[in-house]
Amino acid sequence: MKKILSFLFVFLGISVAVFASETDDVKKYTQNLIDDAIVKIFKTGVAKNDRVIPFRKVLNDNFDFDYISKFVLGVYGRGISDAQLSNFSKQFSELNVYSYVKKFESYTDSKIDVVDVQKGKKEGQYFVASKVRAMNSGDKDYDVDWRVVKVGDKYKVIDVIIEGVSMVMSYKNEYAPILKTAADEGKNPVEVLTEKIEDKVIKLKLAK
Numbered sequence: 001m002k003k004i005l006s007f008l009f010v011f012l013g014i015s016v017a018v019f020a021s022e023t024d025d026v027k028k029y030t031q032n033l034i035d036d037a038i039v040k041i042f043k044t045g046v047a048k049n050d051r052v053i054p055f056r057k058v059l060n061d062n063f064d065f066d067y068i069s070k071f072v073l074g075v076y077g078r079g080i081s082d083a084q085l086s087n088f089s090k091q092f093s094e095l096n097v098y099s100y101v102k103k104f105e106s107y108t109d110s111k112i113d114v115v116d117v118q119k120g121k122k123e124g125q126y127f128v129a130s131k132v133r134a135m136n137s138g139d140k141d142y143d144v145d146w147r148v149v150k151v152g153d154k155y156k157v158i159d160v161i162i163e164g165v166s167m168v169m170s171y172k173n174e175y176a177p178i179l180k181t182a183a184d185e186g187k188n189p190v191e192v193l194t195e196k197i198e199d200k201v202i203k204l205k206l207a208k
Contacts (some may be wrong), residue, residue, distance in 0.1 A: 098204035
């Protein structure tokens with residue numbers, strides 16, 4: 001009995017240490033991502049046009065846009081060719097680059113801290129809570145959460161939740177009617193949506 005208890009204590013001790021190490025790694029990764037993607041790029045003095053290229057690199061290096069694209073497309077993404085997925089993912093990532101460059105303009109000189117990491121039910125998935133600290137008296141802090149997965153030996157972001165609003169669910173809900181209408185009309189839903197997103201990206205580029 002004593003041997004069993006000793007084993008359990010050692011095993012649990014190792015398990016807790018491993019879990020703590022994992023969450024520490026995820027916390028460090030996410031904080032570095034926040035600092036690189038938002039704090040450095042959106043600090044005062046960086047011109048709007050100079051933010052796009054470094055922001056695009058950070059997003060494409062750290063966001064799993066193929067995974068996100070498949071989720072957003074839902075049933076309409078099943079059975080599509082690699083070329084169709086690649087083309088959609090490319091336009092979709094560009095949409096996020098230009099959309100978030102605009103959204104994050106208000107984060108100039110903000111302080112953003114990772115405050116908690118929770119391991120998800122699925123292996124290699126983590127939920128990371130961060131807080132945007134109010135810089136001015138009277139303003140309130142607000143929450144930005146991240147869904148992070150481990151892919152091989154790297155971490156990737158698959159969702160950003162700002163004040164409870166999920167990026168991927170918002171896109172999924174927005175695109176569902178467009179995909180359905182295209183399918184009902186006998187068109188290729190993914191190609192139709194890709195063209196619409198490409199048009200929107202062009203408009204965002206011209207408006208920047």
